[in-house]
Amino acid sequence: MIRTIGIPRGLMAYRDGVLWKEFFEGLGFTCVFSPRSDRRILENGTSRAIDETCLPFKMYLGHVMELMGKCDAVFVPRTGGYRTTEKMCTRYEALPDLIRNIFREEQIRILTVSYDWYEKTKEEKVFLELGTELGKTKKEIKKAYAHAKKKEDAWLKGKEKAQSQLLESKKTKVLMAGHPYVLHDAYMGGELARILEHMGADVLYTDYVNRESALKRSYEFSRVMPWLINREMTGAAMLLKNKVDGVMIVSAYPCGPDALVNDMLIRRLKDVPVLNLTLDAQSGTAGTETRIESFIDIIRYQKAGGYGNQDR
Amino acid sequence: MKKKAYLGIDIGSISTKGVIINDRNDFLAECYLWTEGNPTKATKEVLHSLQEQFDGQEYEIVSSGTTGSARKLVGSMIGAQVVKNEITAHAVGTTTLHPEVRTILEIGGQDSKIICVENGVAVDYAMNTLCAAGTGAFLSSQAHRLGVEVEEFGEIALKAEKAAPIAARCTVFAESDLVHKLQVGCPKEEIIAGLCKAVAGNYLNNVAKGKKIVPPVVFQGGVSKNAGVVKMFEEELGMPVMVDEKGHLMGAFGIAVLAKESQDEREFSFDVADMEFKTREVTCGKCANHCEIICVYREGKLIDSWGNRCDNGAIRNQ
Numbered sequence: 001m002i003r004t005i006g007i008p009r010g011l012m013a014y015r016d017g018v019l020w021k022e023f024f025e026g027l028g029f030t031c032v033f034s035p036r037s038d039r040r041i042l043e044n045g046t047s048r049a050i051d052e053t054c055l056p057f058k059m060y061l062g063h064v065m066e067l068m069g070k071c072d073a074v075f076v077p078r079t080g081g082y083r084t085t086e087k088m089c090t091r092y093e094a095l096p097d098l099i100r101n102i103f104r105e106e107q108i109r110i111l112t113v114s115y116d117w118y119e120k121t122k123e124e125k126v127f128l129e130l131g132t133e134l135g136k137t138k139k140e141i142k143k144a145y146a147h148a149k150k151k152e153d154a155w156l157k158g159k160e161k162a163q164s165q166l167l168e169s170k171k172t173k174v175l176m177a178g179h180p181y182v183l184h185d186a187y188m189g190g191e192l193a194r195i196l197e198h199m200g201a202d203v204l205y206t207d208y209v210n211r212e213s214a215l216k217r218s219y220e221f222s223r224v225m226p227w228l229i230n231r232e233m234t235g236a237a238m239l240l241k242n243k244v245d246g247v248m249i250v251s252a253y254p255c256g257p258d259a260l261v262n263d264m265l266i267r268r269l270k271d272v273p274v275l276n277l278t279l280d281a282q283s284g285t286a287g288t289e290t291r292i293e294s295f296i297d298i299i300r301y302q303k304a305g306g307y308g309n310q311d312r
Numbered sequence: 313m314k315k316k317a318y319l320g321i322d323i324g325s326i327s328t329k330g331v332i333i334n335d336r337n338d339f340l341a342e343c344y345l346w347t348e349g350n351p352t353k354a355t356k357e358v359l360h361s362l363q364e365q366f367d368g369q370e371y372e373i374v375s376s377g378t379t380g381s382a383r384k385l386v387g388s389m390i391g392a393q394v395v396k397n398e399i400t401a402h403a404v405g406t407t408t409l410h411p412e413v414r415t416i417l418e419i420g421g422q423d424s425k426i427i428c429v430e431n432g433v434a435v436d437y438a439m440n441t442l443c444a445a446g447t448g449a450f451l452s453s454q455a456h457r458l459g460v461e462v463e464e465f466g467e468i469a470l471k472a473e474k475a476a477p478i479a480a481r482c483t484v485f486a487e488s489d490l491v492h493k494l495q496v497g498c499p500k501e502e503i504i505a506g507l508c509k510a511v512a513g514n515y516l517n518n519v520a521k522g523k524k525i526v527p528p529v530v531f532q533g534g535v536s537k538n539a540g541v542v543k544m545f546e547e548e549l550g551m552p553v554m555v556d557e558k559g560h561l562m563g564a565f566g567i568a569v570l571a572k573e574s575q576d577e578r579e580f581s582f583d584v585a586d587m588e589f590k591t592r593e594v595t596c597g598k599c600a601n602h603c604e605i606i607c608v609y610r611e612g613k614l615i616d617s618w619g620n621r622c623d624n625g626a627i628r629n630q
Binding site for chain 2: 038039040041187191194263266267273274290291293294297298301302305306307308309
């Protein structure tokens with residue numbers, strides 16, 4: 001019997017977590033999130049992962065471990081994407097299998113749902129399947145889904161509004177571009193945002209731009225790029241590039257889609273200062289601090305029109 | 313009244329550089345020596361050397377700055393007014409001496425960078441990431457293997473008729489390639505020329521990847537003293553590459569210029585060179601991040617600390 005559903009605070013939880021939580025709670029379940037990322041969670045996750053996998057996935061494993069014994073089932077969806085040009089990376093396509101296999105000794109109970117770009121399906125249908133799996137009636141599920149959508153929409157609108165107000169700010173505005181689970185993870189992007197804010201800059205995020213507009217704009221960026229998250233990221237970056245003072249592209253090593261897309265993005269962001277940062281498990285923040293400081297200097301001295309060393 | 317002077321120190325992983333300039337940016341004193349893994353000791357030695365060259369009767373130091381990887385530590389040690397990253401320091405130093413510069417190439421002991429300049433201000437930069445292939449440390453280790461002083465590399469390379477092709481993407485591969493070339497009887501000067509070419513090629517393909525190199529080009533950092541690498545850069549780029557005689561001091565010079573411009577003036581005493589400094593690394597146990605906090609002590613008294621990710625780890629003086 002499932003009463004409490006655990007949601008690992010990693011990967012798509014940073015994008016869809018509100019929808020999931022509101023949906024489950026609307027159906028009468030209790031939701032628990034794992035705590036914010038820290039070094040211990042990453043170390044735990046790393047100890048269970050193969051070397052070659054990406055940093056956010058290692059972090060995700062740590063979050064799954066945090067939930068053990070704290071819930072009746074861990075929610076691990078298998079998301080392939082809804083369209084061929086809006087797919088997810090292979091890790092998402094295999095997520096429940098990976099988690100089940102990695103933690104087979106612990107025998108954790110996984111709650112999952114599956115959808116793929118080659119099946120003609122819609123989000124609502126997927127949630128209907130998920131709710132049915134949890135033993136709820138079609139009516140209950142539809143109501144819970146509608147309620148969750150409303151909540152998600154309000155949450156997104158709030159973020160969008162706050163961000164558009166930030167665009168009026170007189171401070172140095174830096175747009176952090178990347179996957180939501182890198183940008184907002186306390187131990188990854190959170191650390192970079194802290195450094196930026198410490199230097200007196202305002203921080204904006206690509207995932208706080210209206211999703212539909214960003215997605216639409218991304219088709220001007222590329223008609224064939226297959227990944228949804230990279231679409232939302234590049235589309236948002238193109239929409240905001242002339243409204244900010246600099247763009248900081250943040251990627252977590254090794255990310256296949258980013259390796260292809262970010263290079264292209266840098267070439268399209270010609271008229272604004274760009275810093276490309278790749279995070280990995282080894283490096284501390286000393287190196288990133290120097291890089292961010294240099295970047296902020298470039299923005300500020302350019303605005304000031306020089307170093308003041310050439311008046312003579 | 314004494315004339316004003318400004319101190320700049322650049323503490324890199326391999327070498328520590330110090331300069332004193334006057335308000336017309338003339339060098340009053342300069343020093344360059346090895347850090348040898350001990351930035352505090354190296355800084356003291358630099359200060360002693362600068363003090364000897366410095367005319368304390370005519371000038372007084374009113375402002376100081378630090379840059380390089382140990383800038384924070386040495387900054388709190390000497391009480392510097394300006395503590396800044398090496399990209400800005402190099403850009404300021406180079407544009408002060410060469411206002412027309414558009415591209416700055418820099419290869420140091422363990423890092424390399426490129427700075428693109430427009431209208432006298434840096435507009436873009438790149439640094440090498442984890443790997444130190446193609447930096448000064450790479451050349452030193454290969455010189456050791458060949459039984460040649462690295463300082464002689466440039467001169468020997470210029471004598472070679474052609475450069476032996478050497479894979480320099482990775483120090484480990486380069487080394488096995490080099491051994492192979494030696495075994496098949498390739499002349500030493502061609503191998504050395506090959507290494508110089510590899511350094512230039514490696515730099516252009518990695519650090520400078522995607523950056524537009526526009527003349528005038530200034531090349532600096534320790535490796536710029538190697539005439540062989542300079543020649544290879546000129547061949548690869550098809551444009552003249554300028555090497556400033558003071559190129560190795562450019563970071564220290566730049567930070568001294570920034571100290572001057574800060575107009576934040578305070579008395580400076582060379583006495584710090586004779587004080588005892590200790591650093592201690594503390595692991596903070598207040599949360600699961602276990603930050604490593606660096607504490608700096610002068611004469612046993614805590615003067616600065618950093619490294620904490622949050623306020624819980626802030627160390628305050630009692």
